[in-house]
Amino acid sequence: MSGTAFIFVTCGTQHAPSAAPPPSCPICADPRQWVPAGGQGWTTMEALSRRHAIGWREVAPDMLGLGVFPDFGIGQRAILVRTPAGNVLWDCVALLDPATVTLVKALGGIAAIAISHPHFYTAMVDWAQAFDCPVLLHGDDRRWVMRPDPAIRFWDGETHDILPGVTLHRLGGHFAGGTILHRAGGGGAILTGDIASVAPDRQHVSFMWSFPNWVPLPAAEVARIGARLDALDFDAIYGGWWDRVMATGGKQAVRRSVTRYLAALAGPGPLAP
């Protein structure tokens, strides 16, 4: 396909190649994101790579976090989940640089990319093409794919196994196809993006329809998502950003958070004096 795959600056989403930049980005224009006062801006992979690079940090012994430095888009952080059966890239970022291609290939490449929701779709197609792997997206969010590609495989229903001990669970909420990754073993872990968003205090999670524009989810949705999470074995929660990690106590934190959220919605009055 000829043209340039333009990337919108506010959300980091790469669009299908075109001769001129698309007039606007539906992901930015959606009320779950925003258009800045100065209007929507765009860039290209080439321009982005001149001023940014991918930085790596170990977030757990078998999980390598990666993100764009300096920050770009909404500061998305992805995680390379390493297992004996292969690597899964959880969530994605707007940049892919040659150093990262070399490093990831040396680590065994990527068996599959799985993404929590459209705010992390970013440059998923470039990543899939570089590593010759599928991108697993929930079918309920297919309308938000701005750059269609044969590598994208939609899955439906509530769960989807990727590799031994690595399973996707559709929780919905923030997006209809909102997905988390569950990793079995060692107490268990969930990787949540902002489908269950680790709060700044790292003692709670929260659930919102729109985080940037402060629109909550209905009580029934929060209770439903809480019950789904309660059925999983996990201790650690890895949110979508570098400092949004709960290394232990995650299960109790989810219970506490759901109870508090439902009390806040039900009222009356403040939760504490």
Ligand SMILES: [Zn+2]
């Ligand atoms: Zn989001």
